[in-house]
Structures are given as structure tokens and as C-alpha cells.
Amino acid sequence: MLLSERTDSLRKEKLYQSIAVCLFIGLALVFNAPYLSWLPRGLHEWAQSDRLALALGYYDYQFDFFHPRTLSLVTVDRVTGTELPLQAYIASLFGLLVGRQHITVAFRCLDLAMMVVGFYYLFRLMYESTGNFVAGLVPAAFLLGSPIFIYYSGNYTPDPFSASLLFVAIYHYWRFYYRDRQFRHLIVATVLAGLAMLVKVTSGVYFFAFTGVIVLISYFWPTLFTARQKVQFLGMIMLVVLALIGYFLYHEHLNKAYGSGLFLNTTLPISSWPAHRAIWTKIWIGWISEYFTHVDYALLKISWGLLVVYAIVQWRHASAYLPLLALFGVTLLGITIMYLLLGIQLVPHDYYIIAPLFPLLMMVLCSALWILCKISGERGRLLITVLLLVATVAPTVAGLRHHRARMHEPYSPYSEGYVYRWELGGAEKLRKLGVPESSFILVMGEGPSNLALIHFNRPGIVWNPDIGKITADTVLRLMAGRRLEYLIMRRDLLDQIKQQNPALLTPFREVNIEDQSAILQPLQRPVKW
Numbered sequence: 319m320l321l322s323e324r325t326d327s328l329r330k331e332k333l334y335q336s337i338a339v340c341l342f343i344g345l346a347l348v349f350n351a352p353y354l355s356w357l358p359r360g361l362h363e364w365a366q367s368d369r370l371a372l373a374l375g376y377y378d379y380q381f382d383f384f385h386p387r388t389l390s391l392v393t394v395d396r397v398t399g400t401e402l403p404l405q406a407y408i409a410s411l412f413g414l415l416v417g418r419q420h421i422t423v424a425f426r427c428l429d430l431a432m433m434v435v436g437f438y439y440l441f442r443l444m445y446e447s448t449g450n451f452v453a454g455l456v457p458a459a460f461l462l463g464s465p466i467f468i469y470y471s472g473n474y475t476p477d478p479f480s481a482s483l484l485f486v487a488i489y490h491y492w493r494f495y496y497r498d499r500q501f502r503h504l505i506v507a508t509v510l511a512g513l514a515m516l517v518k519v520t521s522g523v524y525f526f527a528f529t530g531v532i533v534l535i536s537y538f539w540p541t542l543f544t545a546r547q548k549v550q551f552l553g554m555i556m557l558v559v560l561a562l563i564g565y566f567l568y569h570e571h572l573n574k575a576y577g578s579g580l581f582l583n584t585t586l587p588i589s590s591w592p593a594h595r596a597i598w599t600k601i602w603i604g605w606i607s608e609y610f611t612h613v614d615y616a617l618l619k620i621s622w623g624l625l626v627v628y629a630i631v632q633w634r635h636a637s638a639y640l641p642l643l644a645l646f647g648v649t650l651l652g653i654t655i656m657y658l659l660l661g662i663q664l665v666p667h668d669y670y671i672i673a674p675l676f677p678l679l680m681m682v683l684c685s686a687l688w689i690l691c692k693i694s695g696e697r698g699r700l701l702i703t704v705l706l707l708v709a710t711v712a713p714t715v716a717g718l719r720h721h722r723a724r725m726h727e728p729y730s731p732y733s734e735g736y737v738y739r740w741e742l743g744g745a746e747k748l749r750k751l752g753v754p755e756s757s758f759i760l761v762m763g764e765g766p767s768n769l770a771l772i773h774f775n776r777p778g779i780v781w782n783p784d785i786g787k788i789t790a791d792t793v794l795r796l797m798a799g800r801r802l803e804y805l806i807m808r809r810d811l812l813d814q815i816k817q818q819n820p821a822l823l824t825p826f827r828e829v830n831i832e833d834q835s836a837i838l839q840p841l842q843r844p845v846k847w
Contacts, residue, residue, distance in 0.1 A: 768780070
């Protein structure tokens with residue numbers, strides 16, 4: 319009888335897991351399907367274009383993992399140092415199946431798949447701890463209600479990818495400590511948290527918080543590990559830390575050896591209280607509504623309130639929750655340190671909060687859901703399920719509405735500075751003009767290092783000089799030194815040069831002039847070519 323009940327329970331659990339996975343995949347497609355195409359409209363930010371360029375560079379250079387390359391020729395042999403480019407490398411391998419021209423779709427699908435995996439393990443965490451199917455859907459709904467999370471989860475940045483790895487790690491930490499104490503779960507969690515840290519270094523907050531708290535507990539609770547398990551756990555921590563240090567040193571070596579600085583590799587600490595206030599003012603004015611929808615903010619307030627009230631009511635049993643409180647405390651300390659070191663970067667990079675903050679918010683939300691299900695009992699189960707359904711549907715609907723608005727330009731004020739539209743269809747235009755795929759290009763008047771190069775699908779250099787001061791000789795020397803065969807710019811920039819510095823165009827012929835773009839070529843190749 320007991321065996322039969324156990325079998326039925328497992329079948330029910332597997333059924334619910336299958337339903338949840340199908341639901342998450344469906345939602346991912348609903349949110350992002352219109353944009354799973356070559357160079358979708360959402361591609362406009364330098365961080366995204368550089369990451370996509372890494373995948374193209376791997377494909378072009380025989381998948382040499384230890385020499386990441388972009389399309390930019392500002393570095394020697396296009397090599398650059400970067401955080402562990404795991405996504406880009408996997409996406410480039412998918413290119414063997416779908417072709418180079420569809421690597422961007424493979425990249426986006428990879429990130430969306432990782433998002434679904436994160437949703438799935440958050441679902442398992444809640445369903446296995448509460449027995450409530452709907453409770454398992456709320457964390458995914460909350461994340462879908464975050465404009466920056468769903469937007470960048472369908473893109474090329476490593477932050478949501480790293481956060482999703484941490485969601486899986488959180489599940490395995492929970493399985494080890496609060497459910498079955500199987501040591502393999504701790505090893506899996508440690509490896510995943512370490513990998514998340516390598517993919518995005520700001521995720522390291524959680525690796526050190528989780529491992530630090532577990533190690534501390536083991537000294538007060540000697541039976542938590544056997545002697546062999548403790549040695550294995552400490553050895554695993556050391557291996558991850560050494561891997562992080564080793565890769566960081568290698569990253570520095572690549573930047574110095576190949577003259578690269580494409581990826582920001584430094585801290586920009588907050589130096590004063592006025593600087594802190596200025597940052598928060600800009601965040602409050604510009605980004606606060608892009609972090610979460612109003613429904614998500616309401617869920618966060620309710621979750622924090624539930625935790626505080628439950629902590630007060632259950633203070634006599636505080637010892638049972640001390641590990642979780644310690645984890646919250648260490649994580650908050652780590653996030654504060656990250657903010658002080660990286661705060662200035664939060665203003666231009668809204669997605670920088672994802673890796674260090676979202677896993678903590680998930681732990682808060684999941685803890686609140688567990689409390690809600692625990693105090694409801696059997697009599698209040700129906701009412702709680704209805705409330706949980708509201709907490710699932712409301713943020714999903716709000717998130718979908720916000721996400722669609724963000725992806726359809728113009729999206730003021732955030733899209734007002736976008737100038738990439740003239741680059742759309744650039745690769746097809748060059749192909750029709752008979753420009754060889756091996757030709758290098760110089761794109762003038764743009765900022766991002768790889769964005770225009772991706773749209774034109776050619777290696778080259780993006781340069782934004784003072785057009786009123788540069789000379790034709792300077793441009794020709796740059797093109798000669800890097801074997802750049804074509805000069806490409808916006809049509810309005812060409813008109814501006816004709817008015818302010820017409821001599822700059824004397825040694826060039828116009829290959830193609832259209833409403834938005836201009837393609838030029840030197841009349842004669844410089845001697846040093």
C-alpha cells in the first residue's frame with residue numbers, strides 16, 4: 319500500500335513538472351517569438367552586440383575557446399579578454415547545425431532555454447516544499463513581470479544566464495540542507511554557483527555566501543558532513559576559487575597581449591555620499607519602472623512583510639531558521655559591497671542588477687510563499703490557491719504588456735538615442751554590391767565596437783572621430799594599417815562632412831548612396847596597404 323501511494327505521488331509530481339515545463343516554454347515563446355529572427359529589432363546595445371560578436375568570432379576561428387574574438391580589428395587578431403564566454407561558445411557550436419547566419423537565433427534560444435531551466439527549478443523548489451502546484455508558478459511569473467529580466471533573458475548578456483544557473487543551485491542547496499542531506503546535491507550546487515560566478519563575476523556573492531554559511535554550520539554541527547565529505551567540499555571550493563583566479567589572470571593576459579579593452583574590466587567605486595545620491599536619483603527617475611512592474615513591487619513588499627511578521631511570531635524557534643537568516647545577511651552584505659564597487663555602472667547598465675540581486679529576491683519570495691502555504695493549513699488551502707493564482711496571472715500579464723511596449727520602438731525616452739536603424743540590412747546591401755565577405759570595413763561616426771560590424775557582417779573598425787578636424791590622410795593611413803577596403807557611414811553624417819570638411823572625401827569614390835547609409839571606397843589603395 320505504501321509503495322503504491324509512493325508511486326502515485328511520484329507520477330503526480332512528474333505530471334505537474336511536465337505541465338510546468340510546457341507552460342514555461344509556451345510563455346517564453348509568447349514573450350519572445352516575434353523577435354527570434356536574424357538581427358531582431360531589439361539588438362541595439364553595445365553589450366549585446368559584443369557578446370554576439372564573440373559567438374561569430376568563435377565560428378570564424380575554428381572554435382578556439384581560449385582566444386575569444388569579436389569582429390573588431392582594434393585588437394590584435396581580433397582577440398579580447400572577457401568573462402567566461404560560455405554562452406557565446408555554445409551558440410557558435412549551434413552554428414554548425416543552423417549555419418552562421420542563424421547564430422543569433424541560436425544564441426537567443428539558448429538564453430531562453432536557460433531561463434526556462436531556471437523557472438523549472440524554482441517550480442520544483444516551491445512544489446516540493448509546499449505541495450502546492452500554483453505556488454511553484456509564482457516565482458516564474460514574478461520574473462516574467464520584471465522588464466529587464468525577460469528582456470535580457472531573450473538576448474545575449476550573461477547576467478540572466480548566470481542568475482538562472484544560481485536558481486538551479488539554490489534548489490540543490492535546499493535539497494541538501496532542508497530535505498534529504500544527500501551530499502551530491504551540495505556538490506552540484508557548488509559547481510553551478512561557481513560556474514555562474516565565472517560567467518558573471520557579480521554572481522560570486524552567492525557562491526561565497528552559500529559555501530561560507532555551509533562551512534560555518536559544519537563547525538557547529540559536526541555530523542553535517544563525514545570527514546571525507548568535508549575534505550571534498552573544501553577541495554571543491556578551492557578548485558572553484560582557483561579557477562576564478564586563474565581565468566581572471568588569463569583574461570588580464572589576453573587584454574595586455576592583444577591590446578584589448580572591449581569589455582569593461584575594472585571597478586568604478588562610489589567615492590562619496592553625493593555620488594550615491596546622484597546615482598539613486600538617476601535610477602529612481604530612469605530605471606525603477608524598468609526593473610519591475612508595479613505588480614512585482616507589490617509582491618516584494620508583501621513577501622518582506624510576511625518574513626518580518628513570521629520572524630517575530632516564531633522567534634522562539636529562531637535556531638531552525640538561523641542558517642537562512644545568516645544567508646540573507648551575508649548576501650545583503652555582498653550586494654552592498656558590489657554596489658559600492660560598481661554603483662556608477664548601474665546608471666548606463668540597467669541589467670547589472672540582475673546577477674547580484676535577483677537570486678536574493680527569489681529566496682525572499684520563495685520563503686514568503688512557503689510561509690503562506692504553511693500557515694494556511696488544509697482549511698485555507700482553497701483561498702490561498704486563489705491568491706496564488708492572482709499572484710501568477712497578474713505579474714505575467716503586466717510583464718507581457720511592458721515587454722511588448724519595450725520591444726516596439728519608439729520606446730521613449732530609452733530608444734531616443736538609438737542610431738542603429740540605418741545599419742539594418744547592411745550585410746545584404748554589401749552582398750548585392752559584390753563586396754567580398756573577406757573585405758574589412760571602416761564604419762565612421764558610431765560608438766559601439768561591434769554593433770555596426772554585426773549588421774554589415776564584416777570584420778573592421780568602428781570609429782567616431784571629430785569630423786571637423788580629421789584629414790583624409792589620417793583616414794587613409796588608418797585604412798591602410800588595418801587593410802580596410804570600404805568606408806561606411808550614415809547618410810546624414812556624409813552630408814555633414816560635405817558641408818564641414820569636404821576635403822576628407824576627395825580620395826574616395828561613392829560606391830552606394832541611399833537614404834540612410836553611404837558606402838565609399840578609396841580611389842587608390844595606399845602604398846602601405
